[in-house]
Amino acid sequence: MFAPINEIFCSVQGEGPYVGCRQAFVRFTGCNLNCHYCDTPVEATKFCRVEKNVGSNVFQDIENPLSSDEVSDIVKSFSGLHSVSLTGGEPLLYAEFISSIDVDVPLYLESNMTLPHMAKKIKNSLSYVSGDVKLLPHSSLDDPELHLDRTIECFRNLRTTQDRDCFCKIVVTKDTPVDDIEGIVGAISGYISSLILQPVTQKDMQPEPGYLLGLQESFLNDIDTRIIPQTHKMWGCL
Numbered sequence: 001m002f003a004p005i006n007e008i009f010c011s012v013q014g015e016g017p018y019v020g021c022r023q024a025f026v027r028f029t030g031c032n033l034n035c036h037y038c039d040t041p042v043e044a045t046k047f048c049r050v051e052k053n054v055g056s057n058v059f060q061d062i063e064n065p066l067s068s069d070e071v072s073d074i075v076k077s078f079s080g081l082h083s084v085s086l087t088g089g090e091p092l093l094y095a096e097f098i099s100s101i102d103v104d105v106p107l108y109l110e111s112n113m114t115l116p117h118m119a120k121k122i123k124n125s126l127s128y129v130s131g132d133v134k135l136l137p138h139s140s141l142d143d144p145e146l147h148l149d150r151t152i153e154c155f156r157n158l159r160t161t162q163d164r165d166c167f168c169k170i171v172v173t174k175d176t177p178v179d180d181i182e183g184i185v186g187a188i189s190g191y192i193s194s195l196i197l198q199p200v201t202q203k204d205m206q207p208e209p210g211y212l213l214g215l216q217e218s219f220l221n222d223i224d225t226r227i228i229p230q231t232h233k234m235w236g237c238l
Helices: 067-077 092-099 116-125 144-157 178-188 209-218
Strands: 006-011 021-028 048-050 059-062 083-089 106-109 128-135 165-172 192-198 225-228
Touching: 006 067, 021 059, 021 067, 067 144, 083 092, 092 106, 092 116, 106 116, 116 144, 128 144, 128 178, 144 178, 165 178, 165 209, 178 209, 209 225
Parallel strands: 006 048, 021 083, 083 106, 106 128, 128 165, 165 192, 192 225
Antiparallel strands: 006 021, 048 059
């Protein structure tokens, strides 16, 4: 199996309830959405960047696409891992490739949760699911209702079980409608272990603290709700 990979490196998780856990990051290229606040390059690249020494920010180039064996070997070269973050872009575009990765640590999926048919293919391979719900309009969406249905179905397929932790992460801007958040959380609350409200990193789009605290309070009686920003941005970590 082969897939185009943007970069592979070792760092710590900077978002959600597993902040600070040491991970290998495998960043896939390509995405089926186009979020205006996205801060990650998703275009296909001729080479995959692989960090030579942890924390060095020095990379070597490996020609794309990479085989699942190559990715597995690179990941195995890192020590002390909590899990392997499959991120992007949208990694569910490469479900078959992910199912062929052979490593000794758990897999941690970071997904926009809009490809439920692909989620079914790898649900038994995943130990952690970070479902990043997209609330704002996207240029690639022709049918917002279908988008919502697919999101709910994806959470249902990847729901929290005895062997898998699935949580929801929602990026909140100053313009995010409360009703939109309440609607999706109500629909998926039975499938997730926690709700993460993540204030957008861009300063001109950030919500007021009072707004975030009010949102958190409104959900606390129903689900574990936390406000966690992008911590890796605070100390310049990959």
